Structure formats: C-alpha cells, structure tokens
Amino acid sequence: MRYLPNSPRDRAEMLRALGHSSIDDLFSQIPEQIRLQGRLDLPGPLSEQEVLEFFKQAASQSTREYVSLLGAGAYSHFRPAAIDALLSRGEFFTAYTPYQAELAQGTLQAMFEFQTLITQLTEMEVSNASLYDGSTATTEAVLMSLRLTRRNRVVTARTLHPEYREVMSTYLRHLGTEVSEIPYSASGQIDRAALEKALNEETAAVVIQSPNFLGVIEHFNDITERVHRSGALLVVAVNEPLSLAIVNPPAEADIVCGEAQSFGVPVAFGGPYVGFLATREKLVRQMPGRLVGQTTDSNGRRGFVLTLATREQHIRREKATSNICTNQSLCALAATIYLCLLGKQGLRALAEHNLAQAHYAASRLAKVPGASIAFASPFFNEFVVKTPGNAEALLDELRQEKILGGINLERFYPELENHLLVCVTETVNKAALDRMARVYQEFPAQKHARAAAPSVFSHPVGWEKA
Amino acid sequence: MKQHPRHARPHITRDENLIFERSSPGKCGVDLPSPEVPAASAAELLGDDLVRNDIPGFPEVSELEVIRHFTRLSTWNYGVDTGLYPLGSCTMKYNPRINEVVARLEGLATDHPYAPADLTQGCLKILYDAARCLAEITGMDAVSLQPSAGAQGELAGILMIQACLADRGNPRKYILIPDSAHGTNPASVTTSGYQVRNLKSDAHGCIDLAELDRAMTEEVAGLMLTNPNTLGIFEVRIREVCELVHRKGGLVYMDGANMNALMGVARPADFGVDVMHLNLHKTFTTPHGGGGPGSGPVAVKKVLEPYLPSPTVVRSPDGPYCLDYDRPKSVGRVRAFYGNFGMVVRALAFIAANGAEGLLQSTRDAVLNANYVMRRLQDLYDLPYNEPCMHECVLSDRRQAARGVHTIDIAKRLIDYGFHPYTTAFPLIVPGAMMIEPTESASKEELDEFIEAMRAVAEEVEEDPDFVLNAPHSTRVSRLDEASAARKPVLRWKP
Numbered sequence: 006m007r008y009l010p011n012s013p014r015d016r017a018e019m020l021r022a023l024g025h026s027s028i029d030d031l032f033s034q035i036p037e038q039i040r041l042q043g044r045l046d047l048p049g050p051l052s053e054q055e056v057l058e059f060f061k062q063a064a065s066q067s068t069r070e071y072v073s074l075l076g077a078g079a080y081s082h083f084r085p086a087a088i089d090a091l092l093s094r095g096e097f098f099t100a101y102t103p104y105q106a107e108l109a110q111g112t113l114q115a116m117f118e119f120q121t122l123i124t125q126l127t128e129m130e131v132s133n134a135s136l137y138d139g140s141t142a143t144t145e146a147v148l149m150s151l152r153l154t155r156r157n158r159v160v161t162a163r164t165l166h167p168e169y170r171e172v173m174s175t176y177l178r179h180l181g182t183e184v185s186e187i188p189y190s191a192s193g194q195i196d197r198a199a200l201e202k203a204l205n206e207e208t209a210a211v212v213i214q215s216p217n218f219l220g221v222i223e224h225f226n227d228i229t230e231r232v233h234r235s236g237a238l239l240v241v242a243v244n245e246p247l248s249l250a251i252v253n254p255p256a257e258a259d260i261v262c263g264e265a266q267s268f269g270v271p272v273a274f275g276g277p278y279v280g281f282l283a284t285r286e287k288l289v290r291q292m293p294g295r296l297v298g299q300t301t302d303s304n305g306r307r308g309f310v311l312t313l314a315t316r317e318q319h320i321r322r323e324k325a326t327s328n329i330c331t332n333q334s335l336c337a338l339a340a341t342i343y344l345c346l347l348g349k350q351g352l353r354a355l356a357e358h359n360l361a362q363a364h365y366a367a368s369r370l371a372k373v374p375g376a377s378i379a380f381a382s383p384f385f386n387e388f389v390v391k392t393p394g395n396a397e398a399l400l401d402e403l404r405q406e407k408i409l410g411g412i413n414l415e416r417f418y419p420e421l422e423n424h425l426l427v428c429v430t431e432t433v434n435k436a437a438l439d440r441m442a443r444v445y446q447e448f449p450a451q452k453h454a455r456a457a458a459p460s461v462f463s464h465p466v467g468w469e470k471a
Numbered sequence: 472m473k474q475h476p477r478h479a480r481p482h483i484t485r486d487e488n489l490i491f492e493r494s495s496p497g498k499c500g501v502d503l504p505s506p507e508v509p510a511a512s513a514a515e516l517l518g519d520d521l522v523r524n525d526i527p528g529f530p531e532v533s534e535l536e537v538i539r540h541f542t543r544l545s546t547w548n549y550g551v552d553t554g555l556y557p558l559g560s561c562t563m564k565y566n567p568r569i570n571e572v573v574a575r576l577e578g579l580a581t582d583h584p585y586a587p588a589d590l591t592q593g594c595l596k597i598l599y600d601a602a603r604c605l606a607e608i609t610g611m612d613a614v615s616l617q618p619s620a621g622a623q624g625e626l627a628g629i630l631m632i633q634a635c636l637a638d639r640g641n642p643r644k645y646i647l648i649p650d651s652a653h654g655t656n657p658a659s660v661t662t663s664g665y666q667v668r669n670l671k672s673d674a675h676g677c678i679d680l681a682e683l684d685r686a687m688t689e690e691v692a693g694l695m696l697t698n699p700n701t702l703g704i705f706e707v708r709i710r711e712v713c714e715l716v717h718r719k720g721g722l723v724y725m726d727g728a729n730m731n732a733l734m735g736v737a738r739p740a741d742f743g744v745d746v747m748h749l750n751l752h753k754t755f756t757t758p759h760g761g762g763g764p765g766s767g768p769v770a771v772k773k774v775l776e777p778y779l780p781s782p783t784v785v786r787s788p789d790g791p792y793c794l795d796y797d798r799p800k801s802v803g804r805v806r807a808f809y810g811n812f813g814m815v816v817r818a819l820a821f822i823a824a825n826g827a828e829g830l831l832q833s834t835r836d837a838v839l840n841a842n843y844v845m846r847r848l849q850d851l852y853d854l855p856y857n858e859p860c861m862h863e864c865v866l867s868d869r870r871q872a873a874r875g876v877h878t879i880d881i882a883k884r885l886i887d888y889g890f891h892p893y894t895t896a897f898p899l900i901v902p903g904a905m906m907i908e909p910t911e912s913a914s915k916e917e918l919d920e921f922i923e924a925m926r927a928v929a930e931e932v933e934e935d936p937d938f939v940l941n942a943p944h945s946t947r948v949s950r951l952d953e954a955s956a957a958r959k960p961v962l963r964w965k966p
Contacts, residue, residue: 006829008565008756010914011836019843019915028835031842032736034705034859039742045607045735048600049826053569056824060573060816063593067578068586075583078807085501087538089575095552096545099566102762105882105892106953107946111544112761118490121963125528131962135763137619140807168807175780175803179633179664222521251513253523271575274594275584275808276619277764289960295762300956302948303941306486312956318622318658319897323667328658331620331752335760338541345490345537346500349529354503361511383517404587412585435507 006050072437073409074366076387076428077218078139078166078244079275080267082355083432088269088342098335102295106310112334113309116297119341126249126344127261129283133294135337136329139244139264140172142280143212145293145327146262147173149284150210150238151182152291152326158183158207162195164217165242167417173212183207193221193380193389200228204235214242214263215255218417220387220426221380222252229257246281248385250356260284269343270336279336290316293327355431359386362438363429369442370427376445379424387428389414389421393449396423402444410441487543490530491964500534528966547947548761549891555917557844559863559894559906560653560701562731562753564833567824570756570817579816584808588793595792598784598809601819602768605749608822608830609727610738611770615779616810621728623805624748624767625659625695630802631746631771631778632693632722633663638800643692643721649678651701651898656726665692672900676702676856678712687719697726698739701898701906702856703841703863705732713743722746722775730754731910732838732861735831746771751811755818766814778802782809836911837862840918844907847922851929855901862910868903876932876939878903883950884931884942888924 011019016028025031032040051059073081092098096111103109103116116134123132136142147159159177161170163186170186177184185203190196195213204211211232215223225241232239241255243263255261266278284292290313298312318325347355363386370376375393392399396413403410411425418424429438513522532540550556556563574580582591602614618624629646636642645668646660657667670686673679678696687694694716699705706712713723725739725747731754733739739747751757751766759765771779777800785795794809825833838861845854845864853869868878882892882905894906909918931939943949 006825006832008567008824008829009832009836009911010917011840011911015915016836016839019839023839023842023846028839031835031838031859034707035737036707036710039710040737041735041741045827045830047604047607047822047825047827047830049823050829051823051826053824056569056820057573059823060576060579060597060820063597064576064578066591066593066596067582068590069578069581071586071590073583073586075585077585079584081581081583085534087500087534091538091541091545093571094542094545095566096548096550097541098571098758098760099550099552099563100548100761101556101558101561101563101759101891105549105886106951107883107886107943107949108549108891109547109761110948111541111546111548114487114489114544114547115541115761117962117964121489121491122529124963125526131960137623137764138806140804141619141623166807168804171804172806175630175805176662178803179630222517224521226520249523250526251523252517252521271580271813272583273574273580274582274591274812275810276806277766277811277813278807289962296960296962298956299961300952302952303950304948306948308948308951310951310953310956312953312960312962315957317654319654321658322654323657323661325654325658325661328622328626328655328662329620330622330655331763331765333760333764334762335758336764338761342537342541345530345532345540346534348494348499348531349526350497350531351499351501351503352526352529357511357513358503358506360513360516361506361508364511364516365508383521404590409583409586409590431503438508 068409071407071409072433074411074427074429074433075409077412077426078264079272080245080430081272081432082267082430084269084271085346087346088339091342092335092339097338103311106308110308113297115338115341116334117299117309119337120297122341122344123281123283126246126254127283128254128256129261130286131289132281132283133292134297135333136280136282136294137333138276138278138280140169142262142282143169143242144173144176146240146260146282147210147212148176149260149291149293150240153288154209154238156207156209157181159210160185160187160203160208161212162187162214162217164189164219165212165214166218166244169242189219192382193219194223194382201231204231204237206236208235208237210238210240212240212242216245216248216385216387219380219389220384221382222384225255225257245385247356247359250352251360252385265340268340270339277333277336279333279340291326294329295332358431362431362433363388366427366429366438369438370445373445375449386430387426390425390427392423392425393445396425399448402448403441406440406444408437408441487540489964490532490540491528493532493536493540494530496531498531498533500532500537554889555913555921556891557893557907557909558891559908560728562908562910564756564910564912566756566758567821570820573820574813574816589791592792594812595784597816597819599786599792601815602784604819604822605768605770608734609747609770610740612773613776613779614768614770615783616768616815617780617805618748618767618769619806619811620765621748621750621767622655622659624769625655625726626662627769627780627802627805628724628746628748629660629663629665631775632724634778634800634802635775636692643690645691647686647691647694649696651676651900652697653701653726653728656695660695675858676700676704677706680708680711683712683715687716687721691721693721693724695724697729699729699732699861702865703860704856704858705861709742728753729862732834734834735827736834740772746775751814751818756821757814757817764811764814766811780805833911840909840911840913844909844918844922848925851926863906863908865901866905867901868905871932872903874932874936876936878905880939880942881928884928884939885924886943887945890921890924
C-alpha cells in the first residue's frame with residue numbers, strides 16, 4: 006500500500022524487538038469470538054489513477070454544465086486561485102488544532118486575523134475562530150443567550166433558514182425551551198406587531214436572519230430597541246455575508262452569527278462550510294468555540310495562543326459552554342485569504358456587482374406578464390419571483406436551457422405556491438440571465454406543459470472495480 | 472565572510488506582521504470582470520439608512536502580498552507533512568494528495584445542495600457508497616454522514632438513544648461515562664439533556680464490571696465508552712460490558728475516535744455496540760486542517776435506524792439515489808444540508824485506495840508502531856498501565872516529575888529535536904500523561920529517531936532539568952504567556 010512507509014523487513018524487525026513472531030500476537034487481547042473472521046467487503050484497492058477515474062465519473066453526473074441560480078444558504082462565488090494554492094500548503098492542511106503554540110503560530114495568527122476580519126465586517130467586538138456552519142452557529146448563539154439571560158423562550162423569524170430552524174429545534178427540544186415563530190409581513194420583513202406580541206419577560210433571544218431566507222434585508226433600527234426593552238438578546242444570522250460589504254451591519258445586535266461559506270469556500274454539495282459567531286466583549290466568557298488571543302513569549306515577542314479554554318469541553322467537560330471541539334480552521338483560513346485578497350475595495354465592488362446582477366435579473370422578470378417580484382423590500386443578490394404559472398414546470402423549462410432556475414419555495418413555505426427563490430451572483434453572465442428571462446416570457450405559450458426531465462441514468466457509475 | 476545587509480534575513484525567522492499592518496489604501500488583490508449589466512446605485516436600491524460606506528480597518532493588499540503573507544505564516548506551522556506527529560488520540564496520519572484533487576473536481580466541489588437529485592447523482596452516489604463502506608467497517612446497519620465532527624456525532628447518537636428509550640416508555644436520566652473519556656463525551660451528553668455519571672476505571676484502566684453493575688440502574692439510559700479506551704487498551708470484557716448494559720435496558724454508545732486500532736480486525740457491532748461515531752479526520756485521513764473541518768458520521772444498529780438524523784441517502788429500487796426526508800422518528804437535523812460532503816469524498820477515496828487489505832495493514836502497522844515505542848521507552852518513562860497497547864500508548868512523567876520536569880516540558884523539548892509532541896496531560900486518570908500515537912504513517916526509521924530523542928530528553932532531565940524547563944530553544948517564539956492572554960484577552964487587531 007503506497008501510503009505505508011514500513012517495509013516488510015521493518016515490520017519483522019520491530020516484531021522481533023517486541024519478542025513476537027506474528028503480528029496476530031499484538032491483537033491477542035481481543036477475544037477470539039469477536040474478532041472479524043474473513044475480510045471486509047470494500048471496494049479497491051485502487052491505484053491513484055483508478056481513484057481519479059472513479060471520482061471523475063461521479064463528477065460527470067453533476068450540474069457542472071448548468072448555470073446555477075441557487076442560493077438559500079449556499080452561494081456560488083468565484084474563488085481566486087491563490088486560495089487553493091495557499092490552502093494546499095501541507096503545513097496548513099496537515100496540522101492539528103494549535104494546542105502546541107510554538108509549532109502552530111501560522112494557524113494561530115491566521116485565526117487571529119479571521120477573528121479580526123469578522124469583527125470588522127459585523128462591527129462586533131469579538132469573534133470566535135469559527136464553528137461548524139451557519140446552522141450550528143445560530144443554534145450556539147441561542148444556547149449562549151439561554152445561559153446569559155437564564156430565560157427559556159426563544160423567538161425566531163419564520164424567515165430564518167428553514168434548516169437552521171430545524172437544527173435549533175433538535176438542540177432545544179429536550180431543554181424544554183419554547184420556540185415561537187414570527188411570520189413575515191407583506192413586505193417580506195419580519196411582522197413587527199407579531200414580534201411585539203411574542204416578546205415577554207421569559208424571552209431569551211430573538212433570532213432574525215438578514216438578508217432573510219426570502220432575500221429581503223431587514224431593518225433593525227426599531228427592532229433592536231423593542232427586543233432590548235424586553236430584556237432579550239438580539240441574535241442576527243447572516244448567511245450571505247458578502248452583503249455586509251454594502252449593507253450596514255446590525256451593530257446594536259448582541260450576537261451576529263452565520264455562515265461565511267461565501268468567502269472562498271466551495272459550495273461542495275453542502276459542506277464543509279464555516280460558521281462564525283461574533284458578540285460583545287462582555288459576553289465573551291459565555292461564547293462557544295475556540296478563541297485565539299494575542300500574547301508575548303518568554304522573550305517578549307508577539308505570539309498567539311488558544312485562550313479562555315476554561316469555557317471548553319477538554320477542560321470543563323460536562324460544564325463546558327458547548328460540546329464543540331473541532332472548528333472549521335481550514336475553511337476559516339480560506340475565508341481569511343479570500344477577504345485579504347478582495348480587501349476593502351474588492352469586497353465592496355463585488356457586492357455592488359452582485360447587487361446589480363440580481364436587480365437586473367429581477368427587473369427583467371418583473372416585466373414578464375404574469376410574473377412579479379413577490380416582496381417590495383430591499384434585497385441584495387437573492388429575491389423571490391412569483392412565476393407565471395406552475396413553478397415546477399417552469400423550472401423544467403429552464404433546465405432544458407441548462408439553467409437551475411431557483412428553489413421552489415413551496416417546499417419550505419406552503420403558502421408560497423409558484424414562487425421561486427432566485428440568487429444571482431457574479432458567476433452568472435448576462436447572456437444566461439437574458440436566456441432565463443426569455444424562458445419566462447415564452448413559458449405561458451407552452452400551456453404550462455410539464456416537460457419530462459432528461460434521464461441521467463443511462464450510464465450508471467459502477468461501484469465495483471471494472 | 473561577507474556580512475549580510477542589516478535587513479536581509481531568511482524569511483522564516485522574520486516577524487511577519489499582521490495582514491492589517493501591511494495594508495495600504497488603494498491596493499487590491501483581485502481585479503473583477505467588468506460588469507455586463509447596468510451599474511446599480513446602492514443608495515437608490517437599498518436606501519441611505521441601509522447602505523454601508525466603509526469597513527474601517529479592512530485590509531488592502533496585493534495578490535503577491537497575500538501569497539507571501541500566508542506562505543510565511545505556513546512556515547511557522549508543523550504538519551504531518553513536516554514530520555512525525557505522534558499526537559495521541561488525534562490519529563495524525565498522512566493525508567493523501569489525490570484526495571485533495573478529487574474533492575476539488577468540478578461537479579463535486581461545485582454542485583449545489585438544493586440542485587435536483589436527478590442531476591446530482593454523482594454526489595449522492597458518493598454519500599451512499601461512503602455510508603455503505605463505513606457500515607461495513609463498523610459492522611453497523613445504517614450510517615448518517617450528517618454530523619459535522621465527532622462531538623456532533625456523539626450528540627446525534629445520544630439523542631437517538633434518548634428517542635429510542637422514550638419510544639420504549641422511558642428515556643431515563645443518566646449516561647455513564649468512564650473517567651478516562653474524551654472531554655467531548657460528557658459535554659455532548661449534557662447538550663443532549665442527559666446527566667453524566669462517571670464510572671471509575673479498574674486497576675487495568677478498563678471498565679470495572681462490578682462498578683458498572685452497581686451504576687447501571689433503571690435510571691441509566693446507557694454507557695458511552697471508547698474502545699480501545701484512551702489508554703490505548705482494548706476492553707477485554709467488552710462483550711460482557713455490553714450484555715450487562717443491554718440486560719438492564721440500556722444502550723451502548725462507542726466513541727469511535729480510536730477506530731484506527733480496529734479496522735479489519737474487529738467490528739464494534741459484533742462486540743455489542745449499538746451506536747457509534749467515526750472521525751473521518753482521524754481514521755479516514757481527511758486533513759485536520761489546523762483544527763477542522765472534521766466529519767463525524769454516526770453508525771447504528773437496526774434498532775436505532777429509524778432515529779437517524781434526517782435526511783438520509785437511499786437508493787430507490789430502479790437505481791437512482793435520493794434523499795429520504797420521510798423519517799417521522801428521526802431525531803431531526805443536526806446541521807444544514809447533508810454533512811461535510813467534501814470530507815466524505817476524501818474518506819471514500821482513502822477507503823477505495825486501500826481496499827480491505829490496505830486498511831487491515833494500516834491497522835496492523837499502527838498497532839505495531841505503538842507497541843514498539845512503548846516497549847522501547849518503558850525503562851526510562853513510567854508506564855502506569857503495563858498492558859499490551861493497541862494503536863497508542865500512555866506513559867507518564869512520574870520519574871521526571873521528581874526532578875521538577877513535567878509532561879509539558881518534555882513535550883516542549885521534543886520540539887527542539889524536530890518532532891511534534893505527544894498529547895500531554897490526557898487521559899485525566901494518568902497524572903502527567905504522555906499519550907503517544909505514532910499511527911501507521913510513521914516508519915521504523917522515524918520511530919527510532921523519535922525514541923532516541925525521548926531517551927536523550929530523559930537524560931537531560933537528569934543532568935540539566937532547567938534546560939528542559941526552558942525549552943523549546945529552537946522555535947521563533949517560545950513558552951507563550953497563556954496566563955496573561957486569558958486574564959486580559961486581546962482577541963482582535965486594532966489600529
């Protein structure tokens with residue numbers, strides 16, 4: 006096996022040094038009855054060439070030929086080549102969690118920079134060194150609020166990503182925490198009257214996503230005050246953080262958390278991504294996840310260490326602020342490199358570009374008879390369009406044009422029948438947007454006939470080695 | 472010899488500033504394509520009150536500066552690629568390069584999680600195949616790849632136990648955890664809403680059957696154990712342990728962090744485990760990345776299958792793979808989408824490259840390497856539990872502590888010899904623990920060098936303990952002040 010550095014002679018010498026004649030001797034403490042008889046039924050062994058072939062074949066059964074207008078918490082953005090060039094340095098990607106600071110200053114300084122970038126983007130005072138993803142970061146923010154307020158009710162916007170709400174409910178169910186959902190108003194923003202009614206002296210946190218799942222940007226000026234008056238914490242989730250380059254961050258929020266996948270991390274069928282959580286300095290001791298702090302060494306030189314570890318599971322065990330151990334260091338590094346490359350100007354320009362693209366697409370669709378933009382509130386790079394006729398049939402038509410035209414919202418919001426969530430980033434060119442608009446225009450002419458989906462099953466990829 | 476100019480020094484020893492300190496207005500590391508659509512006015516579209524005009528302090532640097540900055544930072548790190556990384560409990564093995572290539576293939580790295588299932592058969596097939604492989608390796612009946620890392624796998628597993636026992640009438644209140652367990656175990660149990668009851672290990676570092684019998688009351692939902700345990704010792708009476716828990720109506724969770732000792736040798740399902748997680752970033756060579764991303768699939772026996780996180784990947788009778796959301800008994804989602812797909816790709820590439828024989832050989836080498844190190848150091852370092860070890864061994868600093876030198880000091884001195892240290896001060900049941908896991912990625916040659924280094928340090932401790940206490944002597948920074956970092960936290964750069 007090509008990954009193993011010991012030769013048969015090495016193995017024999019080591020066994021001899023141990024006074025054994027057979028490798029089986031080293032496993033003799035495992036009772037005979039529970040030892041595996043026979044061998045595992047697994048594919049392989051494959052040469053490197055065959056491994057590549059196997060995955061190339063899988064990769065061919067994908068949407069790589071399609072233009073994607075899918076967002077909803079996973080955003081396709083261009084990734085500069087420098088990211089993978091740097092991530093591929095073995096010193097970064099083959100290192101462990103930086104517990105031995107002297108051998109991990111590279112990772113530690115990069116995480117310190119990540120924390121700084123997140124605080125700058127969110128206008129919060131402190132950020133951790135990342136969490137699993139946006140859904141768990143949002144859930145951790147809620148758990149943190151429960152600890153801080155010692156209250157047991159949570160209010161979330163119904164426009165928080167549906168899967169984030171599901172994750173939250175998995176974590177909260179057994180705590181006896183009551184979760185109430187606030188509907189959206191006709192504008193797509195949170196229903197303020199309903200919010201007012203939901204707040205009481207038991208409310209620990211109000212969780213609002215912005216831009217929300219419908220793409221709509223929330224106004225926080227009047228909300229923050231109402232939430233704080235009730236003694237609850239305002240948790241703002243951001244899962245398209247590129248918006249923060251052009252939209253004012255909710256600086257009065259208590260916790261800003263979310264997903265930083267947009268920053269140089271591939272969409273990769275849902276993961277790995279990079280959750281973030283930022284808050285005020287005075288709340289730092291209730292924060293979950295790793296934190297990197299600046300300090301000095303025995304010679305007075307600047308250096309970085311993992312700090313405030315007494316919050317964490319490896320020290321506090323069952324009393325830790327979270328069970329999280331692994332963060333998303335390498336993805337956070339990707340985000341750090343990405344943000345440094347784009348910088349102040351690039352990030353702003355890219356955000357403007359996304360804004361322009363999405364508004365161009367929306368304006369084209371708004372002109373199609375029978376179609377309309379569902380919500381009048383400001384949006385960034387994602388919006389909801391009411392389709393002229395059956396949304397599924399329209400998606401099928403778009404597929405014929407090699408366009409993944411959006412997400413049918415009925416799946417998550419039954420009341421939004423024939424509404425698509427459409428995301429337009431810089432990865433989509435104008436010609437594709439025009440093509441999309443043409444399909445919308447011609448759609449009614451086809452009498453809403455549902456086209457059969459092309460079959461992709463004619464060439465199944467074999468599991469077994471050929 | 473000609474003197475170097477004052478400022479020209481090799482970059483590795485140089486102090487690389489923070490990126491913010493390199494920034495200067497007007498620089499940018501990307502050039503964006505010129506827009507094809509009409510420019511948009513942010514103020515007009517969003518309204519003045521929403522538009523942000525500046526991100527104070529945000530860096531402005533060129534592409535080359537970014538490359539140099541992070542390349543320099545990388546040289547301050549030590550990775551598996553640099554050398555032996557015998558960090559116990561972490562399974563720091565070689566991360567094959569082909570895995571990085573296949574995970575980045577267009578189609579796999581670019582498919583959107585909400586793209587139609589019939590267009591993403593490649594990704595779904597990978598998830599399906601990987602789950603099947605992991606089920607085969609553990610002997611379990613079903614696998615969810617959703618958990619983001621080991622600790623989340625633990626949580627999902629404990630929630631499944633809870634749901635299953637609740638269906639049987641009573642979820643019960645406590646989970647038993649041996650005192651040698653990883654810190655995530657008790658933390659995950661607390662997160663699940665159960666309470667932790669600690670189980671004292673016996674004189675061999677294993678589960679004490681009599682103690683377990685006493686502790687396993689009607690209020691206890693189950694046992695969460697690690698096998699081999701964190702001492703690297705196989706629980707010899709594991710079958711009796713599991714039978715006892717089952718007899719008393721409980722279920723057994725296994726922390727699969729140490730699965731590298733068992734691949735192809737024994738399967739947890741066969742010795743009585745009901746549910747376990749695997750760490751793809753340990754056993755299955757997905758890179759640790761300086762602390763993540765991990766991936767912590769959870770594998771279960773039939774009895775727990777209905778409770779697996781939703782959705783699962785299934786194959787319909789006519790061939791295509793799809794996502795099954797119709798799981799009424801599921802404990803729910805533990806994260807968005809389907810898990811760390813990119814890590815699953817790498818793990819499957821590792822499994823397929825090895826095949827059954829390769830995995831078995833890896834396990835054998837890992838166990839051989841650990842025993843070799845243990846036996847060649849036990850004359851100079853205390854061996855608190857003198858049992859045959861599996862993939863890792865735990866020594867202690869008992870002898871050196873008498874000279875005022877502790878496990879952390881010996882670890883720091885090892886750095887000067889060019890090695891990453893072992894794990895210090897864990898497991899907690901061994902005072903001054905030195906936990907060594909060479910993995911199968913260490914050659915005999917390297918191990919001999921490591922053993923020589925450890926022996927040399929033991930000698931130094933006798934001759935000049937202060938020298939060891941002040942190590943490392945060869946790194947850019949040494950003995951960073953953790954106390955003041957925690958007392959007055961500086962967690963971000965400020966201008």
